[in-house]
Amino acid sequence: QVHLQESGPGLVKPSETLSLTCTISGGSISNYYWSWIRQPPGKGLEWIGHIYYASTNYNPSLKSRVTISLDTSNNQFSLKLTSVTAADTAVYFCVRDLSSYSAGHGYAFDVWGQGTMVTVSS
Amino acid sequence: DIQMTQSPSSLSASVGDRVTITCRASQSISSYLNWYQQKPGKAPKLLIYAASSLQSGVPSRFSGSGSGTDFTLAISSLQPEDFATYYCHQGYGTPRTFGQGTKVEIK
Numbered sequence: 607q608v609h610l611q612e613s614g615p616g617l618v619k620p621s622e623t624l625s626l627t628c629t630i631s632g633g634s635i636s637n638y639y640w641s642w643i644r645q646p647p648g649k650g651l652e653w654i655g656h657i658y659y660a661s662t663n664y665n666p667s668l669k670s671r672v673t674i675s676l677d678t679s680n681n682q683f684s685l686k687l688t689s690v691t692a693a694d695t696a697v698y699f700c701v702r703d704l705s706s707y708s709a710g711h712g713y714a715f716d717v718w719g720q721g722t723m724v725t726v727s728s
Numbered sequence: 729d730i731q732m733t734q735s736p737s738s739l740s741a742s743v744g745d746r747v748t749i750t751c752r753a754s755q756s757i758s759s760y761l762n763w764y765q766q767k768p769g770k771a772p773k774l775l776i777y778a779a780s781s782l783q784s785g786v787p788s789r790f791s792g793s794g795s796g797t798d799f800t801l802a803i804s805s806l807q808p809e810d811f812a813t814y815y816c817h818q819g820y821g822t823p824r825t826f827g828q829g830t831k832v833e834i835k
Contacts (some may be wrong), residue, residue, distance in 0.1 A: 713819025
């Protein structure tokens with residue numbers, strides 16, 4: 607059974623870079639897309655972007671500040687978000703993304719990490 | 729971006745009630761529509777994928793229907809563990825987008 611675990615600082619200062627890592631256990635990083643999704647306190651879900659091998663796709667609302675990368679040797683993928691502000695305060699989820707499957711799977715998000723709260727504050 | 733609009737934003741229901749939640753896309757998304765359940769402090773859980781397919785392990789009281797722009801999530805007989813927030817999500821285009829959520833509360 608695939609398990610995802612986010613890790614990284616829970617507090618980031620304004621204007622600095624938020625860095626998170628997702629470690630995949632119980633399965634391979636290969637052959638899947640991997641997404642980051644965030645949820646501000648009390649609000650809905652926002653897709654940040656995804657990666658498939660060396661190919662990335664980002665939400666245009668964040669594209670200028672986001673980098674998602676893959677570390678296949680360690681079965682991990684990472685998120686970097688630069689120049690953060692209080693608006694970036696959220697729970698960040700790493701997610702397995704079925705965009706590499708047939709359309710019959712709706713390109714759904716089928717496995718989620720527990721989420722990690724990141725607060726942007728000085 | 730494809731806008732996803734859920735209705736209602738919240739509802740109150742009793743155990744045993746049949747509940748329906750609708751999701752409308754701003755353009756046709758074929759059947760690339762998925763539903764999630766989220767409980768407080770937890771990650772969302774996939775319930776329905778591709779509009780009408782039940783994810784493994786999800787009780788059969790959950791069902792989904794629709795195609796194109798209009799979709800429905802139904803819970804045939806609401807159970808105590810079903811009180812949660814439900815989100816729809818489109819996998820048709822990028823950026824992937826979600827509905828704003830529907831909170832199902834106890835009446």
